[in-house]
Amino acid sequence: MRVLILGGDGYLGWPTAMRFSGKGHDVAVVDNFARRRWHEQAGTDSLTPIASPDDRISAWHEVSGKRIESHIGDISEGTFIADTVRDFMPDTIIHYGEQPSAPWSMQSVDHAVITQQANVIGTLKLLWAMREHAPDAHLVKLGTMGEYGTPNIDIEEGYIEIEHKGRRDILPFPKVPGSFYHLSKVHDSHNIHFACRIWGLRATDLNQGVVYGIETPETKLDERLVTRFDYDQAFGTALNRFCVQAMIGHPLTVYGKGGQTRGTLNIVDTIQCVELTADNPADPGEFRVFNQFTESFTVAGLAEKVRHAGEEIGVEVIVENVANPRVELEEHYYNPVHTKLPSLGLKPTLLSETLIESVLHTIQRHKGRVIAEGIDPSTLWKAPLPERVK
Ligand code: NAD
Ligand code: USQ
Numbered sequence: 001m002r003v004l005i006l007g008g009d010g011y012l013g014w015p016t017a018m019r020f021s022g023k024g025h026d027v028a029v030v031d032n033f034a035r036r037r038w039h040e041q042a043g044t045d046s047l048t049p050i051a052s053p054d055d056r057i058s059a060w061h062e063v064s065g066k067r068i069e070s071h072i073g074d075i076s077e078g079t080f081i082a083d084t085v086r087d088f089m090p091d092t093i094i095h096y097g098e099q100p101s102a103p104w105s106m107q108s109v110d111h112a113v114i115t116q117q118a119n120v121i122g123t124l125k126l127l128w129a130m131r132e133h134a135p136d137a138h139l140v141k142l143g144t145m146g147e148y149g150t151p152n153i154d155i156e157e158g159y160i161e162i163e164h165k166g167r168r169d170i171l172p173f174p175k176v177p178g179s180f181y182h183l184s185k186v187h188d189s190h191n192i193h194f195a196c197r198i199w200g201l202r203a204t205d206l207n208q209g210v211v212y213g214i215e216t217p218e219t220k221l222d223e224r225l226v227t228r229f230d231y232d233q234a235f236g237t238a239l240n241r242f243c244v245q246a247m248i249g250h251p252l253t254v255y256g257k258g259g260q261t262r263g264t265l266n267i268v269d270t271i272q273c274v275e276l277t278a279d280n281p282a283d284p285g286e287f288r289v290f291n292q293f294t295e296s297f298t299v300a301g302l303a304e305k306v307r308h309a310g311e312e313i314g315v316e317v318i319v320e321n322v323a324n325p326r327v328e329l330e331e332h333y334y335n336p337v338h339t340k341l342p343s344l345g346l347k348p349t350l351l352s353e354t355l356i357e358s359v360l361h362t363i364q365r366h367k368g369r370v371i372a373e374g375i376d377p378s379t380l381w382k383a384p385l386p387e388r389v390k
Contacts, residue, residue, distance in 0.1 A: 001025045003278065004090035006075055006126070007097030008068075009053050010035055012142070012211065012270050014227045016094060018218035019271050020278075021066045028069035028088050029057075030081070030097060034118070035228070035235075038104070044235070044374040046228035047244060047366050048214065059224035075122035082129040085137075092278045093130070094140045097122060098188075102146070102179035103325070103379040104234040112180040119184035120191070127195040138281035139203040140274060141192055143185045145263045145293060145336065147207060149176035150329050155336035158205065158289020178328050179381070189289075196287035203286075204277050208270065209263030209293030212239035212351070214362050216268050227267075232374035238299055239264065241375070242306040243356065246317045247363045248370050252307070253377060256324030258300025259331035263293030263338065266349040276344040291338040294348035309356035325377040 003020045007013040008029025021027040033053065039045050051059060057068050069088070073080035075097050085093070098119040099105065105115035123141070130137055148155045151174065160173045172193065175186045188205075195201045214229050230236045231244035242252045265273075273292050282288045297305075303319045310317035324330065342348075349355070 001091045001278070002089060003027050004030065004085065004088050004093045006030045006093065006095045008070075009033060010096055010100075011228045011230070012267065013096040014056065015216040015219055015267065016096070016271050016274055017068055018060055018064075018225065019216070019275065021060065021068050022064055022218060028071060028084075028090075030071045030073065030075065030084060032072065032074040034074075034099070039235070042232070042234065042374065044232040044371055045369070047231055047363065047369055048226045048229045049366070049369065050226060050228050051224040056224055059222055063222050063225065074118075076118050076125060081122070081125050082132060085126075085129040086133040090134055090137050092138050092140060092281070093126070093134075094274055094278065095123065095126065096142050098142070098184070099181065101235050102181045103377075105179055105181035105184070106381055107234075107379050115181050116184045116187070120187045123188045124191055127191060127201065130201055131195065131199050135199070135201060136284070138278065139192065139201065140277050141188065141203060141205050143189055143205040143207045143289075144182060145207050145209045145291060146179070146182040147175045147177050147186045147189060148173060148336070149178055150261075150332045150334055151176060152333050155291070157291045157337050157340055158207070178326070193287045196285055200285040202282040202284050204282050204288040204290060206273060206277060206290050206292045209265055210237045210239070211265055211267050211270055212237065212359075213267035214240075214359050216271060232371070233377045234379060238262070239302050239306070242303055243359045244363055244370060245375065246306050246310045246315060247360055247367055248372065250372065250375055251318040251320035252303040253375070254300050254303050254319060254321050255326060255377070256321065257330040258298060258303065258321060260299045260328060261296050261332065261334035262299070263291070263296050263336060264351070265292065265294045266351070266355070269294055269346070269349050272346060273341050276341060276346060280344050288340075290340040291336050292341060293338055294346075295351060296334060296336075297351070305351065305353065306356060309353045309360060312353060313357055313360060315360070322377065325380050327381040
């Protein structure tokens with residue numbers, strides 16, 4: 001299979017590229033390294049010392065004997081993605097190449113605009129590129145469980161059968177997302193659905209939960225192959241942040257009451273899900289939606305697990321309920337269906353204390369790199385407006 005991986009320099013994209021390449025597929029990665037730049041601008045960084053894009057590709061060649069092709073550019077700019085799709089002629093396009101952070105998108109009007117520009121326009125250009133140059137390719141698009149929000153009913157996988165005034169239909173599940181980032185994913189989903197309906201493209205939207213974990217079998221092969229691991233208030237996700245906080249003696253930052261419940265999965269399962277999806281493509285004209293997570297936890301429950309795991313390895317961990325910087329329900333019903341990936345063969349890696357302990361041990365090795373200033377939440381969803389100048 002010829003596999004084009006957009007966002008192939010990222011947390012999930014890089015290990016995915018190595019997995020597909022290792023299995024003998026022809027792999028090309030696309031990235032504009034925006035994520036590396038956004039960290040530089042904020043004075044934050046990955047906990048793991050990631051190699052430069054060229055060095056990690058050379059290291060992979062040295063270790064595996066396989067070559068990963070690299071295309072550098074911005075998916076949302078000019079004809080870059082159309083040219084890349086035309087030249088590479090992919091069978092499968094795995095699209096991770098977006099601004100992935102909810103807090104980052106809520107920092108200012110510029111952050112919100114950059115997020116929606118990169119994500120929505122990037123995906124729109126990709127759809128047109130596929131229409132023009134690769135209409136039979138399968139798009140595997142990373143969406144998010146947060147597209148649905150937290151409604152007071154069970155969340156279905158993409159579609160819901162509705163009876164209204166005596167008539168029935170199957171329609172896209174209602175979406176009530178909680179940030180301009182999550183909204184960008186909703187807009188993407190609508191555009192992709194439209195391109196499948198009208199042009200007959202084939203796509204699978206992977207509505208993924210929050211990912212945790214620091215290693216995959218490939219990243220462990222060589223120090224130069226590690227993937228990024230973020231713990232700062234903008235790009236770090238809850239469990240990854242809690243693990244770093246535990247190891248540096250920072251109280252775990254549970255926002256508000258901590259009853260917020262989210263679907264989660266291990267990074268190794270992200271790659272498993274993407275592989276299963278690529279191996280079982282959608283039909284022409286089909287827009288499939290898979291809810292991609294393995295377990296649900298409350299944020300307070302995750303913090304408690306980290307506290308226990310810390311205790312086991314002799315680290316005292318304090319959990320603190322800090323004022324919630326976001327606007328979200330802190331206690332709510334949450335029961336999303338997630339049967340489609342298991343029906344394709346997903347074997348989940350469940351979150352155990354041993355697994356958290358192994359993440360804590362890996363963090364211990366890189367602890368000296370932690371930039372503590374970036375940890376406390378500083379992005380408010382509803383910042384007080386400045387006083388009017390009279
Ligand atoms: P990441 O930031 O590490 O990776 C995204 C990569 O895309 C980065 O290397 C970035 O430089 C690149 N990129 C961004 N905009 C681009 C553009 N316009 N042109 C070219 N390259 C661009 O993020 P991640 O955590 O690996 O997430 C990957 C995808 O999965 C994202 O779409 C994210 O929304 C989605 N997702 C992530 C999680 C999670 O918990 N990490 C959960 C659900 C969904
Ligand atoms: N939270 C805390 N303390 C923290 C960080 C987060 O309590 O220190 C809470 C948040 O308030 C939220 C929950 O944990 O209720 C999840 O937050 P998160 O930062 O782990 O995840 P989120 O902002 O939703 O975004 C992440 C990824 C994003 C992906 C999404 C999947 O950054 O790319 O789309 O998870 S989902 O949450 O299912 O939409």
